[in-house]
Amino acid sequence: MINRNPQLDKNRVLQHLLTMEGLPAAILLQILDTAESFVGVTERDVKIVPLLRGKSIFNLFFEPSTRTRTTFEIAAKRLSADVFNLNIAVSAQSKGETLLDTVDNLSAMNADMLIVRHAQSGAAHLIAKHVRPGIHVINAGDGRHAHPTQALLDMFTIRRYKQQFHNLRVAIIGDIMHSRVARSQIHALTTLGVPEVRVIAPKTLLPSKVERLGVHVFHDMNEGLKDVDVLVMLRLQKERMQGAHLPSSEEYFKYYGLTPEKLLLARPDAIVMHPGPMNRGVEIDSSVADGHQSVILPQVTFGIAVRMAVMSILAGHQV
Amino acid sequence: MCNISLPDAEILFEQLVNKIQAESDKQFAVVGIHTGGVWLAERLYQVLSTSQHMEPLGILSVSFYRDDFDKIGLHAQVKPSEIPFTVDGAHILLVDDVLQTGRTIRAAINELFDYGRPASISLATLVDRGDRELPICAQYIGAQLQLPKEKILAFNRDDDGKFKLSLKNKKGAENDEEGLSA
DSSP: OTTOOTTBOTTSOBOOBOOSTTOOHHHHHHHHHHHHHHHHHHTSSSOOOSTTTTOEEEEEESSOOSHHHHHHHHHHHHTTOEEEEEOGGGSGGGGTOOHHHHHHHHHHTTOSEEEEEESSTTHHHHHHHHSOTTOEEEEEEETTTBOHHHHHHHHHHHHHHHSOSTTOEEEEESOOTTOHHHHHHHHHHHHTTOSEEEEEOOGGGSOTTGGGGTOEEESOHHHHTTTOSEEEEOOOOGGGGGGTSOSOHHHHHHHHSBOHHHHTTSOTTOEEEOOSOOOBTTTBOHHHHTSTTBOHHHHHHHHHHHHHHHHHHHHTOOO | OTTOOOOOHHHHHHHHHHHHHHHOOSOEEEEEETTHHHHHHHHHHHHHTTTSOOOOOEEEOGGGGOTTHHHHOOOSSOOOOBOOSOOTTOEEEEEEEEESSSHHHHHHHHHHHTTOOOSEEEEEEEEEOOOOSSSOOOSEEEEEOOOOTTEEEEEEEOTTSOEEEEEEESSGGGOOOOOOOO
């Protein structure tokens, strides 16, 4: 029992969702299957179920986010939970309170679940280790480390359009180095049995020894996109331009931007995904982003159902 | 422990169908509750739809409306609910296999109202074993059975689609499935 996965209790039941690493396929599939039921709920007139009535869920975002925070909030409200959004930037932390003191205070307010985004890798793990039993922590993105609910909603989207995982070629394209989304996706894809995961990026945007994660590395899109079933475009963060990672966004678009011509290299029924927010004309051409192979907006819709599934599975696991 | 004999589920089903056909003049929209209720609802739908036009069959999984979520959490295999007709103004025939405490039916009624306002809801159940904890009753019943509280009455469908009843002990592991089906 060395290095017990901090997400699972001693009965290997999910208590926190922190990373895709080390989670068995059965748990990932349980989340995807449960999310399938919540898609039905979100399509009804009354988009709310009473499952988490009376539970207090705190959105703890130490880093700016619109989409993720909002979809977590919508998900919690559709489960009838009470949601509290903490505006950290103007609150305690800027007055010098430590992260764990903030968490202790929320614990004293009888929080049932904390949804954490933090610029520091490992922040959600730290909180999960610190909270008293019965409080569940969901990592909504920590540094360059992990963004498990994004990976899960991507897996859900892939399964919706491609039905199964074991016969797919998936390419993740762009800034792998700084992307917690890419790391979580790679773990989830390999756990679910995708036989070929490719990463396509310039050398400066790839972490060293990325092959160890079980991916095939390409630097040329024309080679890497051949016969691919799923394309995941990553956002090129503008701030990277200053760090000598790249010459210019025009140059980047020329080599790594997804244009209709490059998309023709993939399989004709390939789907195009993007975790958002996207930079049109930098990593993706508008005609592709809005084209018939794009599933970028369905990803957002499914994100709510997937987050409802994660929250209800966690909240249903008592200590 | 083998001295409890259970009736044939197929005969109970026939009795249930006869009662519905004899006593009701409503044009029902049939909704089954997962899992046994759906099996019953499918067969019921086949029988009833030969004599009248019917709305497509509805399926309810009451997982998200259960009152024991805090105790037992979410079932590992949650199935989606599907109500493929307009609930507003419909006469709904809710179908479940075994009626006991009434808590599942409470959850199902709550869920139905999140789809709309039905004109009426009637309840059909293969077995009513009493022990109600809520003021709920079924309009159409295959049979009433008195059974020891510690026993679970399991309803199943075999490979040929035949219905079966069996008794299990409440604590899962050492269930002495006696297969008292016929």
